[in-house]
Amino acid sequence: MIAYLLRSLVQAALVMLAVAFIAFSMFRFVGDPIASIVGQDATLKDRQELSRALGLDDPMPVQFARFLANAAQGDLGLSYRQGRPVAALLGERLPATIELALLSALLALVVGLTLGVYTAIRRNGLLANVIMSASLVGVSLPTFLIGIGLIYIFSVELRWLPSFGRGDVVRLGWWTTGLLTESGRKSLVMPVVTLAFFQLTLIMRLVRSEMLEVMRTEYVRFARARGIPDRVIHFRHALRNTMVPVVTITGLQLGSVIAFAIVTETVFNWPGLGALFVQSVQVVDVPVMAAYLMFVGLVFVVVNLLTDLVYLMLDPRLRSASAAPAR
Amino acid sequence: MHAPVPAPAAPPKGRLARFLDSDLFYSFRTSPMAILAGTVAALMTLAALLAGLLAPQNAFDPAALNLMDGYTKPLEQGLGSQGLFVLGADAQGRDILSAILFGSRLSLVVGVASVAFSLVLGVGLGLLAGYVGGRIEALIMRIADIQLSFPAILIALLVFGVARGLIPPHRHEEMAVVVLIIAIGLSNWAQYARTVRASTLVEKNKDYVQAARLLGISPLPVMLKHLLPNVAGPVLVIATINLALAIIEEATLSYLGVGVPATQPSLGTLIRFGQQYLFSGEWWILLFPALALVLLALSINLLGDWLRDALNPKLR
Numbered sequence: 001m002i003a004y005l006l007r008s009l010v011q012a013a014l015v016m017l018a019v020a021f022i023a024f025s026m027f028r029f030v031g032d033p034i035a036s037i038v039g040q041d042a043t044l045k046d047r048q049e050l051s052r053a054l055g056l057d058d059p060m061p062v063q064f065a066r067f068l069a070n071a072a073q074g075d076l077g078l079s080y081r082q083g084r085p086v087a088a089l090l091g092e093r094l095p096a097t098i099e100l101a102l103l104s105a106l107l108a109l110v111v112g113l114t115l116g117v118y119t120a121i122r123r124n125g126l127l128a129n130v131i132m133s134a135s136l137v138g139v140s141l142p143t144f145l146i147g148i149g150l151i152y153i154f155s156v157e158l159r160w161l162p163s164f165g166r167g168d169v170v171r172l173g174w175w176t177t178g179l180l181t182e183s184g185r186k187s188l189v190m191p192v193v194t195l196a197f198f199q200l201t202l203i204m205r206l207v208r209s210e211m212l213e214v215m216r217t218e219y220v221r222f223a224r225a226r227g228i229p230d231r232v233i234h235f236r237h238a239l240r241n242t243m244v245p246v247v248t249i250t251g252l253q254l255g256s257v258i259a260f261a262i263v264t265e266t267v268f269n270w271p272g273l274g275a276l277f278v279q280s281v282q283v284v285d286v287p288v289m290a291a292y293l294m295f296v297g298l299v300f301v302v303v304n305l306l307t308d309l310v311y312l313m314l315d316p317r318l319r320s321a322s323a324a325p326a327r
Numbered sequence: 328m329h330a331p332v333p334a335p336a337a338p339p340k341g342r343l344a345r346f347l348d349s350d351l352f353y354s355f356r357t358s359p360m361a362i363l364a365g366t367v368a369a370l371m372t373l374a375a376l377l378a379g380l381l382a383p384q385n386a387f388d389p390a391a392l393n394l395m396d397g398y399t400k401p402l403e404q405g406l407g408s409q410g411l412f413v414l415g416a417d418a419q420g421r422d423i424l425s426a427i428l429f430g431s432r433l434s435l436v437v438g439v440a441s442v443a444f445s446l447v448l449g450v451g452l453g454l455l456a457g458y459v460g461g462r463i464e465a466l467i468m469r470i471a472d473i474q475l476s477f478p479a480i481l482i483a484l485l486v487f488g489v490a491r492g493l494i495p496p497h498r499h500e501e502m503a504v505v506v507l508i509i510a511i512g513l514s515n516w517a518q519y520a521r522t523v524r525a526s527t528l529v530e531k532n533k534d535y536v537q538a539a540r541l542l543g544i545s546p547l548p549v550m551l552k553h554l555l556p557n558v559a560g561p562v563l564v565i566a567t568i569n570l571a572l573a574i575i576e577e578a579t580l581s582y583l584g585v586g587v588p589a590t591q592p593s594l595g596t597l598i599r600f601g602q603q604y605l606f607s608g609e610w611w612i613l614l615f616p617a618l619a620l621v622l623l624a625l626s627i628n629l630l631g632d633w634l635r636d637a638l639n640p641k642l643r
Binding site for chain 1: 473476477478480481484485487488489491492493571575578579582583584585598602605606613617620621624625628
């Protein structure tokens with residue numbers, strides 16, 4: 001088990017190093033870092049001095065090492081456009097994105113599990129079939145159209161919910177949350193639903209097919225023969241054994257949720273990291289792009305590690321020393 | 328005495344006849360969903376390709392627009408040009424129907440070209456990895472693993488941003504479509520590489536490949552002439568489904584404002600413009616392009632689903 005954990009850790013570190021290297025290459029080779037700081041009119045001498053001061057004359061491995069050391073201390077350079085530290089820019093927008101992503105993942109998990117179990121148990125029911133067909137259409141719709149559709153229904157026609165922004169937020173230390181005010185909660189509804197939609201259909205279909213698989217196994221039939229009530233069979237025996245793949249997919253999807261937030265945040269003008277990233281791509285603000293890449297890489301690596309840990313908790317077979325790695 | 332005439336063999340059928348007689352076509356003929364999806368996709372593709380002839384107006388030519396036609400409602404005459412606007416006009420007097428025709432042509436071109444790009448890249452790298460093995464295989468598959476865990480849209484955005492940084496600003500507009508194709512193509516190659524590598528690993532130990540190698544044929548012809556035809560089947564299915572995904576990806580990028588230039592709106596760009604008029608009641612600017620995008624993506628998606636099932640021997 002310790003070997004399994006160690007292997008996960010080493011892999012995580014390698015992936016992170018690769019992502020950091022890509023970020024560093026973008027930083028160093030896309031655009032001209034000096035021109036973007038001093039502008040077109042600087043003399044050659046100024047440029048050379050700045051180049052030396054910034055360490056751009058050092059050998060590449062030295063520069064990469066310095067980049068890593070700085071990044072580890074939270075120094076991600078200055079934004080070309082806004083002239084402010086990138087770390088501060090990301091920090092301001094982090095809470096908005098995290099709040100959105102976590103609530104979406106939670107919604108997708110809860111609703112996806114419920115609908116998945118329901119459609120599996122009432123396999124031939126009318127409602128179950130309607131839900132399954134609706135999920136198929138949902139998968140083919142682009143995220144931004146779902147968001148625009150929601151805006152049309154709930155903001156334009158019904159006027160219930162605001163169509164952009166976070167509403168009023170409450171400051172808790174460096175964190176900001178919209179959960180404590182009414183306008184903040186209202187603003188969260190549509191972005192959360194939009195972002196959760198795709199994951200929701202994915203989890204639902206997965207739970208359904210896994211449940212159907214498990215329900216056919218010997219031990220479930222045996223339990224039924226013993227006269228154990230359906231409710232107990234469904235939830236204690238069947239559902240529990242579908243959880244391993246569900247947790248994996250949900251975990252892996254958490255990373256995608258953060259990335260899909262790029263689209264959702266743009267639709268709803270949500271002041272989060274994704275919207276910042278899109279703006280930085282539009283104006284080629286390389287430091288912000290590189291920092292966002294590192295952030296997403298970090299999220300993926302951490303989520304993968306956590307998923308591996310949850311695996312260990314759910315599947316006792318993995319805890320034995322001889323067990324093969326999960327993947 | 329005549330020599331006994333051998334019984335005449337069945338006349339060799341033409342390619343078309345053989346296709347019409349195949350299992351694949353039979354399965355198409357008997358699936359109403361596939362016929363419907365195929366018809367819609369074919370009609371939309373045809374209309375898009377003939378945009379130059381069919382469209383009442385060249386939607387990509389700013390000089391063809393008349394500002395007086397702005398906000399013309401569907402089925403009404405424009406104030407400026409006196410023309411009939413079947414699906415209405417946007418703020419600049421651009422005919423929505425023409426914009427959809429030209430826009431879906433652009434979406435299809437970007438979609439098909441990017442799928443072709445990722446197909447060539449992915450199949451090439453997959454063949455190489457499966458056939459050569461060793462370190463090259465480990466490196467290629469490692470990169471594919473890492474890339475597959477990131478969503479395509481994020482990778483496409485990054486590639487787009489980097490390309491913008493490398494290309495001088497005054498060439499952004501003309502290079503935009505090419506950059507878009509490369510960005511979407513680069514974000515989707517990994518799936519092909521994985522599939523092709525897996526089937527290459529199986530195929531390369533079969534007798535015909537061993538025989539070809541024993542004959543002294545060098546690795547490249549073995550890969551292209553002998554292996555490729557035998558690993559191509561599943562790749563076609565992925566390509567069809569990926570075409571729908573690539574069209575949606577292009578629409579998403581253009582919606583985010585990082586795709587095609589605003590003077591050449593694709594379906595995603597039209598939707599981005601249309602969203603601004605959601606509150607002011609000009610619904611046609613948004614609704615028709617959105618419907619066109621959904622129809623196009625959905626019909627290609629359904630075709631891909633059908634093709635997957637039709638080519639899957641387990642389901643026959």
